Amino acid sequence: MVGLATAFGSGAMTNSIDDIADDAQAFFVIGTNTTENHPVIGMRIRQAVRQRGAKLIVADPRKIDLTNFAVLHLRHKPGTDIALVNGLMHIILANGWEDKEFIKNRTEGFDDFKAVVDEYTPERVSEITGVPLEELQQAAEILAQNKPTAVLWAMGITQHTTGVGNVMSLANLQMMLGNMGVPGGGTNPLRGQNNVQGACDLGGLPNVYPGYQKVTSPEIRSDYARAWGLSDEQLSLEVGLTATEMMPLALEGKLKAIYILGEDPLMSEPDTNHIRQAMETCDLVVLQEIFPSETAPYADVLLSGASFAEKDGTFTNTERRVQLVHKAVESPGIARPDWWIVSELAKKILKEGKRQIGEAAYSGWDYQNAAEILEEIAALTPIYAGVSMQRLENGETLQWPVKDQDHPGTPILHVGQFARGLGQFTPVEHIPPVEMPDENYPMILSTGRVLYHWHGGQMTRRSKGLLEIYPEALIEVSEDDAERMGLNGSRRVRVSSRRGTIEAQAMVTDRVPPGMVYANFHFPEASANELTIAALDPVAKIPEYKVCAVKVEAV
Ligand SMILES: Nc1nc2c(c(=O)[nH]1)N[C@H]1C(S)=C(S)[C@@H](COP(=O)(O)OP(=O)(O)OC[C@H]3O[C@@H](n4cnc5c(=O)[nH]c(N)nc54)[C@H](O)[C@@H]3O)O[C@H]1N2
Numbered sequence: 001m002v003g004l005a006t007a008f009g010s011g012a013m014t015n016s017i018d019d020i021a022d023d024a025q026a027f028f029v030i031g032t033n034t035t036e037n038h039p040v041i042g043m044r045i046r047q048a049v050r051q052r053g054a055k056l057i058v059a060d061p062r063k064i065d066l067t068n069f070a071v072l073h074l075r076h077k078p079g080t081d082i083a084l085v086n087g088l089m090h091i092i093l094a095n096g097w098e099d100k101e102f103i104k105n106r107t108e109g110f111d112d113f114k115a116v117v118d119e120y121t122p123e124r125v126s127e128i129t130g131v132p133l134e135e136l137q138q139a140a141e142i143l144a145q146n147k148p149t150a151v152l153w154a155m156g157i158t159q160h161t162t163g164v165g166n167v168m169s170l171a172n173l174q175m176m177l178g179n180m181g182v183p184g185g186g187t188n189p190l191r192g193q194n195n196v197q198g199a200c201d202l203g204g205l206p207n208v209y210p211g212y213q214k215v216t217s218p219e220i221r222s223d224y225a226r227a228w229g230l231s232d233e234q235l236s237l238e239v240g241l242t243a244t245e246m247m248p249l250a251l252e253g254k255l256k257a258i259y260i261l262g263e264d265p266l267m268s269e270p271d272t273n274h275i276r277q278a279m280e281t282c283d284l285v286v287l288q289e290i291f292p293s294e295t296a297p298y299a300d301v302l303l304s305g306a307s308f309a310e311k312d313g314t315f316t317n318t319e320r321r322v323q324l325v326h327k328a329v330e331s332p333g334i335a336r337p338d339w340w341i342v343s344e345l346a347k348k349i350l351k352e353g354k355r356q357i358g359e360a361a362y363s364g365w366d367y368q369n370a371a372e373i374l375e376e377i378a379a380l381t382p383i384y385a386g387v388s389m390q391r392l393e394n395g396e397t398l399q400w401p402v403k404d405q406d407h408p409g410t411p412i413l414h415v416g417q418f419a420r421g422l423g424q425f426t427p428v429e430h431i432p433p434v435e436m437p438d439e440n441y442p443m444i445l446s447t448g449r450v451l452y453h454w455h456g457g458q459m460t461r462r463s464k465g466l467l468e469i470y471p472e473a474l475i476e477v478s479e480d481d482a483e484r485m486g487l488n489g490s491r492r493v494r495v496s497s498r499r500g501t502i503e504a505q506a507m508v509t510d511r512v513p514p515g516m517v518y519a520n521f522h523f524p525e526a527s528a529n530e531l532t533i534a535a536l537d538p539v540a541k542i543p544e545y546k547v548c549a550v551k552v553e554a555v
C-alpha cells in the first residue's frame with residue numbers, strides 16, 4: 001500500500017512502544033482502533049491508564065473499545081480532523097499554553113501557521129466537527145497540563161483526501177506543545193502490515209530509493225547506478241506510480257502489465273468494480289501469492305511465494321525495529337521465498353530481453369541467501385548502515401537509523417534536533433471529504449477492520465477458530481437508524497453507493513453515531529470496497545476509504 005510521508009520526512013513512529021507506554025502522561029489516540037488493530041500497543045495504553053493514571057483522550061467518530069478507558073471521547077464527524085486539531089491549537093494559543101522555548105529554538109514557520117489557526121475559533125470548530133465547546137476546552141486543557149503527551153494515529157487519519165494535511169496538523173500540535181524528541185511524546189503513526197515499515201524503508205515506494213532518498217536527485221541516482229553496475233541514464237529520475245494511480249491507467253489501456261506481490265486488490269483497493277475492469281483490461285497480470293486469492297482468477301500467471309514461516313530474513317516493525325526471522329517449516333510444493341522468485345524473474349528478463357546492460361547488473365541478482373541481501377541493504381541504505389546478520393544473530397534488536405556497526409540504533413527520533421534541522425510548522429485548512437451525504441445517498445459509510453480478520457481474509461478466513469467467532473460480514477448500524485428503517489427480525493441490510501451494492505447482516509450498536517454505518521472488507525460476498533470511492537489524497541495518493549455517501553435499507 002501507499003506510504004505516507006509526514007512533515008518530518010518518513011512515515012514512522014518517532015518514539016518506541018516502551019517509552020510511550022512508560023512515560024506518556026497523556027495519550028491522544030486519534031483515528032486508531034488500537035485494541036483491535038494493534039492489540040499489544042492497545043494493551044499497553046490500557047495498562048498505563050489503569051496502573052499509573054495516564055490520561056487518555058480518544059478522537060474517533062466511533063465508540064471504540066478504548067473509549068471505555070478515556071477521560072474524554074471527542075466524537076467528531078468523519079473527515080473533520082484538521083478543523084478539530086486547529087481548534088485545539090487555537091485554544092492552546094489563546095491561553096498561552098504553547099511551549100514558547102521549543103517554538104523559538106527548534107521550529108520555523110510559526111507566524112504563517114498561527115494566522116490560519118487564529119481563524120479556527122472554538123465556535124466555528126464546534127460547528128464543523130459537531131464536538132461541544134466544553135469538550136474542546138477540556139481536551140486543550142488536558143494536552144496543556146500533561147507533558148509529555150504521545151499522539152498515536154493510524155488509518156482514521158491517513159485514509160482521507162486530506163490525509164497528508166491531517167498528519168501535518170498533528171505534527172503542528174506536537175511541536176506547539178514541545179512534545180517532540182522526548183520519551184513519552186512524539187508523532188506515532190502505528191504501522192499496519194507486518195513489514196510495511198521495512199518495505200517503505202527499502203524503497204517500496206515510487207518516489208524514493210532505500211532510506212527515503214529521492215529518485216529525483218541526480219546525485220543519489222549516480223550512487224545507485226554505480227553500485228548496480230549501470231549508467232546513470234539506465235535509472236529514471238521520474239517518480240513512479242502508486243498502486244492507486246496504476247488502476248485508472250490500466251483502464252485507459254496505458255498500463256499493460258502488472259506484477260502483484262502479496263496484495264489482493266480485488267478486496268483491498270477502493271471501488272471493486274473499477275478494479276475488476278482494470279484487471280480485465282491489462283494484457284498481463286502476474287500474481288505472486290501464498291493462496292489463490294480473489295485476485296487469482298484475473299491472473300495470467302500465478303507464482304507461489306513462501307509464507308513468513310517458511311523463509312529467512314528480517315521484518316521491520318512499527319517502532320522501526322529490525323527483527324530477525326528464521327525459517328520454521330518447509331514450504332509446500334513449488335513455493336519459494338519471494339526474493340528468490342523476483343531475482344529469477346529479473347535474470348530471465350535481462351537475458352531474454354537482451355537489454356543493453358552491464359555484466360555487473362546481471363550478476364547482481366545472484367543472491368544466495370537473505371544475509372547477502374541484507375549486506376547490500378546496509379551498503380546502500382544510510383539508515384540501515386549498521387544492521388548486519390551478525391548483530392541480529394547476537395540478539396541485538398536495532399531501531400533505525402543505525403548509522404554504523406558501532407551505532408546502537410535510535411529509539412527516539414529528533415532528540416535535540418529535527419532530521420531536517422528546524423521543525424516546520426505548516427498551515428493546514430479544513431477541506432470536507434469528496435463525497436458527502438445528499439438526498440439520494442443520505443448516510444456516511446466508514447470502513448475498516450475487526451479484531452478477528454485480516455484485510456481480504458485470505459489467511460483469517462482459512463482459520464476455523466476465527467470463522468467460528470466471526471463467520472460473516474457485519475455492518476454496524478446505530479440504534480436510531482435501525483429503528484427508523486424498521487430493522488428487526490431478519491436484520492439484513494442493503495447498502496448502496498454510486499459504485500455498487502452489498503447485502504449483509506446488521507449489527508445494531510451504539511459504536512456508530514446516527515447517520516453513519518461501518519463496514520469491513522474481510523468477506524468477498526459483502527466487501528466494503530464494492531462501495532468505496534477511489535478519490536485520492538493529492539500528495540500521498542491514499543484513497544478516501546473512511547468517507548463516502550451511501551443509502552441503507554432493510555432487506
Ligand atoms: N485484526 C486486524 N489488525 C490489523 C489489520 C487487520 O486487517 N486486522 N490490519 C493492519 C493494517 S495494514 C493497518 S493499516 C492497521 C489499521 O489500524 P486502524 O487504523 O486502527 O484500523 P481501522 O479499522 O481502519 O480503524 C481506523 C479507526 O479510525 C476511525 N475513523 C474513521 N474515520 C475517522 C476520521 O475521520 N477521523 C478519525 N480521527 N478517526 C476516524 C475508525 O472509527 C476506526 O476506529 O491495522 C493493522 N492491524
Ligand SMILES: Nc1nc2c(c(=O)[nH]1)N[C@H]1C(S)=C(S)[C@@H](COP(=O)(O)OP(=O)(O)OC[C@H]3O[C@@H](n4cnc5c(=O)[nH]c(N)nc54)[C@H](O)[C@@H]3O)O[C@H]1N2
Binds near residue numbers: 264449
Ligand atoms: N475499504 C477499505 N479498504 C482498505 C483499507 C480500509 O481501511 N478500508 N485499508 C487499506 C490498507 S491500510 C491496507 S494495508 C490494504 C491491505 O490490502 P492487501 O495487502 O491487498 O490485503 P491482504 O489481504 O493483507 O493481502 C495480502 C495478500 O498477500 C498474501 N500473502 C501473505 N503472505 C505472503 C507472502 O509472504 N508472500 C506473498 N507473495 N504473498 C503473501 C495473502 O494471501 C493475501 O492475499 O487494504 C487497504 N484497503
Ligand SMILES: [Mo]
Binds near residue numbers: 001192193
Ligand atoms: Mo495498512
